Amino acid sequence: MATSPERLSRYTARRQTRLEGLRQLRHTAVGTSRAWYVADELLVVDDGRRDVERYLGRAAAARADSGDEELLPGLRRYRAPGLDVPGALRTLRAARPSGTRLASPNHIFLSSPFNHGGPFGPPVPTAAMTIKSPADGVDPVPVTIVDTGLWRDTRLPTDYLVPGGVELETETDVDNDGLLDGDVGHANFIGGVITTHTDRAALRVIRVLDTFGVCTEADLAIALGRLHPDTKVINLSLGGFTADGTAPLGIRTALSRALSGHDRVVVAAAGNDGNRTDPFWPAAFAGAGESWSGQVVAVAAHDGTRLCSWSNTGSWVSLVAPGQDVRSTFIDHTFFPDGWALWSGTSFAAPRVAAEVAARIGAGVGAVAAVERLLAEVASAGQRFGGHVGLI
Known part of the structure; x- marks a missing residue:
């Protein structure tokens, strides 16, 4: 449902103001899109520590308040106030064989409906629907939503929420401008999409995005390190671009640890920039040739007839789903009296696929096998959108 040009303009301007008002953020152009990163910081794998410490030790920018910390085993964050991040990376990479990447920026990742060009603006109220109760007599499938916190006042059935496994959001207007922050209720909406399409899910929520849908790559890496061991399906309705198109080093490390040797899959949104040339991460790991890339499902969006004009896509996209x-369920709020909303974005195509994967797990079928089964079924159905197989 297209919103008025005036409302969409206000929505887009507010998003841009929020990002540009965060003093530590920088960006560089990627086609018509932007790659955002944190000033003064590098993410470094262990093999690169000596080179980075040597560089920072002789750099004029290095000061007493510089430092580093371990984010995950094998991954550290270095801070050096005044550091020229692009210049440092050029110098560090020039000293290594071509293609060797031991350090990268601390990128900014953004939720896929809001900060990547929410196609029709903010969510709008709609009439409530009924979600059936969880299935009896079958083992639930552990699904983790890594996203905003869950707003407590919601029509999302609590029987689907794992006790003690849900991190909550408590504020709706952190900038005190009298408007709902742009991504309040994002996790609630995703949970509603999942439970509308399968009664097999047991939902956990890890809060990593703020109420404006913003997180750092370091934050996301740490969040992925907090997955419950039982997790089978991970929904990531967030992402971003990198300046040179290469994989973000921190998330590559975190996903390798989360997926390698585990029967576990990631379902990731392709983003909403209308970008058809540049990889959008972490979804683009589906086509990155990693040993675990087959455990990542990249989801673009269609409108029932064609690939949405605002959906990112590329050779790395696994399939297309309604977006x-x-x-879906939203928040109980004065502006949303029924607690349900209409919203558009690849953020909401991804959980549809997560639900379909969860529905196929069980009876000797693991998470990876469930993805393979789903992709085969979708291909067999023959629906295509923008050159990609599509789920109706």
């Missing part, structure tokens, strides 16, 4: 005018 326009999706109806």
Whole structure:
């Protein structure tokens, strides 16, 4: 449901103001899109520590308040106030064989409906639907939503939420401008999409995005390190670009640890920039040739007829799912009296696929096998959108 140009303009301007008002953020152009990163910081794998410490030790920018910390085994964050991040990376990479990447920026990742060009603006109220109760007599499938916190006042059935496994959001207007922050209720909406399409899910929520849908790559890496061991399906309705198109080093490390040797899959949104040339991460890991890339499902969006014009896509996209005018649980709020909303974005195409994967797990079928089964079924159905197989 297209919103008025005036409302969409206000929505887009507010998003841009928020990002540009965060003093530590920098960006560089990627086509018509932007790659955002944190000033003064590098993410470094262990093999690169000596080179980075040598560089920072002789750099004029290095000061007493510089330092480093371990984010995950094998991954550290270095801070050096005044550091020229692009210049440092050029110098560090020039000293190594071509293609060797031991350090990268601390990128900014953004939720896929809001900060990547929410196609029709903010969510709009809609009539409530009924979600059936969890299935009896079958083992639930552990699904983790790594996203905003869950707003407590919601129509999302609590029987689907793992006791003690849900991190909550408590504020709706952190900038005190009298408007709902742009991504309040994002996790609630995703949970509603999942439970509308399968009664097999047991939902956990890890809070990593703020109420404006913003997190650092370091934050996301740490969040992925906190997955419950039982997790089978991970929903990531967030992402971003990198300046040179190469994989973000921190998330590559975190996903390798989360997926390698585990029967576990990631379902990731392709983003909403209308970008058809540049990889959008972490979804683009589906086509990155990693040993675990087959455990990543990259999801673009269609409107029932064609690939949405605002959906990112590329050779790395696994399949396309409904993403326009999706109806789901939102928050109980004055502006949303029924607690349901319509919202558009690849953020909401991804959980549809997560639900379909969860529904196929069980009876000797693991998470990886469930993905393979789903992709085969979708291909067999013959529906295509923008050159990609599509789920109706």
